Amino acid sequence: MALQKKNAYHVAVMGATGVVGQEMVEILEERQFPVEALHLFASERSAGSTLTFRNKDIVVRKLSEEVFNGIDIVLGATGGDLSKKFSPHAVKAGAVVIDNSSAFRMEPAVPLVVPEVNGHTLANHRGIIANPNCSTAQLVMALKPLHDAARIKRVIVTTYQSVSGTGKEAMQELMEQTRALMNFQEVECKVYPQQIAFNCIVNWDADPETGYTEEETKIVNETKKIMGDDAIRITATTTRVPVFRAHCEAVNIETEKKLLPNEARALLSAFPGVVVMDDPGRKLYPTPLDAAGQDDVYVGRVREDRSVPNGLNLWVVGDNLRKGAALNAVQIAEALIR
């Protein structure tokens, strides 16, 4: 199913008032996406508010099954339930949906895409294209060039995830809890089950049998799908830290072929969208503050892991709202209209 090529497109953002939706609007403007008209949709609660696009205020309208007529591309930034409900209507109306929710990611017929890694799978879409989980997107950006050169056998990923991944209420909660603690007041937990300020928590539902969180399972399954290789063995531990924006990942890999750190750095540097920031002698490595607001995925702390014959440790930092969500969705749209 190919998108009909035009000079400019009717683009809709579904879930426009959330952190990812707002970021999509900004990125469409920033990257000069050929927008004929921008249509913003959200739940009833947020309908009526406005967002600015190209110096014009656009009113957010209530999402319903009937809003998709005449729209070419829908960028989905709602939760899975809303996406499941509305995306099929958008497709029926002739739009292509690029969905940031987890609703369709693991459906075999739905391409799950990071353009630099598996852009070729876009050709097979049937109206819905899935955008990966934020932690997965930055992970596969670092894995792909190493996998192509040396075949990755095993990945152990440990995350330090920022609160913006949960949404703006979570950012507000970190702010409020921090302010309360600085003023010796009691802390309220509304969004997260435990205090996030000055703490490390696990805020995803865990499988009572295996103990793995939804986030960990997503990383494992989505990485295999995007890399197009079910033979890669992956295990993950996900943790939320008191950081506003950008996720860090400590990534341990084992490869079939030996890769020295300098070879890995060269492969990563040559990969589009990845920046190597790695000079231990000068204490250079990426932090969340470096990656926040940036498009690139930063890799540093590339070290030989001598506990196995062909091991490497990496430190991967990316903006969870950009490459981890809105930017990747817009890049998919760019690939579709190319």
Add this chain to the structure above:
Amino acid sequence: MALQKKNAYHVAVMGATGVVGQEMVEILEERQFPVEALHLFASERSAGSTLTFRNKDIVVRKLSEEVFNGIDIVLGATGGDLSKKFSPHAVKAGAVVIDNSSAFRMEPAVPLVVPEVNGHTLANHRGIIANPNCSTAQLVMALKPLHDAARIKRVIVTTYQSVSGTGKEAMQELMEQTRALMNFQEVECKVYPQQIAFNCIVNWDADPETGYTEEETKIVNETKKIMGDDAIRITATTTRVPVFRAHCEAVNIETEKKLLPNEARALLSAFPGVVVMDDPGRKLYPTPLDAAGQDDVYVGRVREDRSVPNGLNLWVVGDNLRKGAALNAVQIAEALIR
């Protein structure tokens, strides 16, 4: 070299005004260590201040080579340089030194001790006993019962370390930076090279060749020494997070013999000083806030890692000032006088 048994001892704390030194004084009182007299020493800068012990103010005196006469046990809470300079004088004066610095940890003749793990090595001391690095202490507490039951072949440890590990100036810096950011003011970095508030950083010197930090190397070497097994292969990634107290560790292990999560939980629960806090269905797992101020090492998130035949993931949280430093030192002293 055995400590002469008495009803009560002359105990000195060297570096008494730092976070670890103060914690040692508190723990000696809390655990009713048989103290005949407590002697507090610090650098010139801190000499003259007082600390309270058993409701009495004790004046901190300036550390010098001549202060150790008549002292039975020295708890060392200075940095490595001061310990190297003064510990031999304490030993010469007849004291046993339990040193929290890294100065002597890897010397073959110096026992490096976590009493629950390798208390038997205390018998061989020659006057100096080393207390491990904070991250190592809580790690070996979780590894030991699993190693004894199933032989650990490989460990991949990823840390989330609190700022109290750096000292009180670092705790102050996290507080001040947080306050500045909440008031939209500029952040000052005096202790850490980068902003720690709402960020994740690496504040240890890294080897320019291998890229590994001093902290990572300590974890690898000290773990092997304490476990008494050089065959365990270990790799580590250490990171500082904006948390005041208690370190978290994501620990991935591979064992010779298969260990199911329930078997691992039972082994860990039975080990002295370890508490299992693990019920995924009830979202129960330890956070730094749970462990802060506590003596036990908490283990949760025990999961089978199916990416290898005999793999397990663990989440280990401990108070870096207690089991990671002052408590372990006092426990060594308790073992010596038993």
